[in-house]
Amino acid sequence: MTKQQMLNNLKRECENCYACEIGKKRTNLVFGAGNPDTVSVVLIGEAPGEQEDLQGKPFVGxxxxxxxEYLQKAGIDRNKDLFIINTLKCRPFVIKNSEKGIKSNRPPKKEEKLACETFMLKQIEIINPKLIILCGNNALKSxxxxxxxxxxxxGTLANLEYKGRKAIAIYHPSYLISYVHSEEKNKEFLEDLKYIKSLIK
Ligand code: SF4
Structure with missing residues (x-):
């Protein structure tokens, strides 16, 4: 069976998963994206947001x-070099305004991360990447x-690993665009991506 076929089977399992409450409330499952036959890196973000839930794809907002934009600047091909996933496959949210149906993202709960971890581990096992990128402080800590x-x-390989695989952490783009607004931090983000590019050449 090819990697893609194994991932397709796993995706079907996820689509039938309602282990957490958010499973019943999702618009779309966000399984992940990338070409498992060409990628050498799995990038792990925290959880899908609004646009990801609407489109069923990771990191599209x-x-x-x-x-x-920054992957392109660093010479990394998102589709060829990366397989992008999240620690959760369904969007965690709270209702902010029930009359208007406005939802707001919330951090994943411990039990949701535990429930979804098996899927993430199977994805990593199937793809068998050289390197794991932990995108953001929450993915890093969790x-x-x-x-x-x-x-x-x-941006450093020092001491980081996840389940015996080498890992490197990068800032989460949301942190850079919504909280920091610093050209200096954006430069660091680009340098980290360029370093990753040098590792996967
Ligand atoms: S978040 Fe993961 S474990 Fe929870 S319902 Fe969705 S697919 Fe299932």
Whole structure:
């Protein structure tokens, strides 16, 4: 069976999964995207947001556009070099305004991460990447431990691993575009991506 066939089977399992409450409320499952036969890196984000839930694809909102722009600048081909997934396959949200049906993203709950981890691990096992990118402080802390902080460990291979695989952390694009607004941090983000490009050549 090819990697793609194995992923297709796993995706069908996910589509039938309603282990968490958010499973019943999703518009679309966000399984992941990329070509498993050409990728050498799995990028892991935290969870789908509004646009991801609507389109069923990871990193397609504003943060995704920012990521695409910087991947391109670093010479990384999103479709060929990366398989992008999240720790959760369904969007965690709270209702902000029930009359208008406005939803707001919320962080994944511990039990949701635990419930969905099996799918993520199977994806990684099937794709068998050279490197894992942990995108953002939440993915870093939830997969490598709370002692790590993104500002200290981003862009370095020092000591980071996930389930025995080498891992590297990068800032989350949402953090850069919504909270920091710093050209300096954007430059660091680009340098980290260029370093990753040098590792996967
Ligand atoms: S988040 Fe994962 S475990 Fe929870 S319902 Fe969705 S697919 Fe299932």
């Amino acid at each position: 504003k943060a995704g556009q920012f990521l695409d 997969l490598c431990g709370s002692k790590y902080t993104i500002t200290k460990v981003h």
